[in-house]
Amino acid sequence: MRHLILIGCTLLLGACAMKQKVLDASAVSMTHYSIKEGQKLEEKGMVSGRFCTSSDHKGTMGLMDEAIKDAQKTSGVDFILNAAFYQEGSCMSVEGTGAKIK
16 A cells, blocks of 8 residues: 555656646747848757746746747747747746747
């Protein structure tokens, strides 16, 4: 019986920390609303960003924009194409293809 309780607790804790897909978006940016006529995007490769709230923060507001901002700051891209957002506990992450305006 003790083994079953231990296995159950382990599975429950593992499920809480699982990475869950939240959203897919074709293009996101925290620095640009759109591209101007005649401009093109040049793909720069895979990028990712992450933002975690502190343990005393309630809710998950603002996580996606902070994850986008982190990915753009780290990689220097203007847009993230085919962006996939994931939540893992109190953290939000974004993965996608980085693109710069030409």
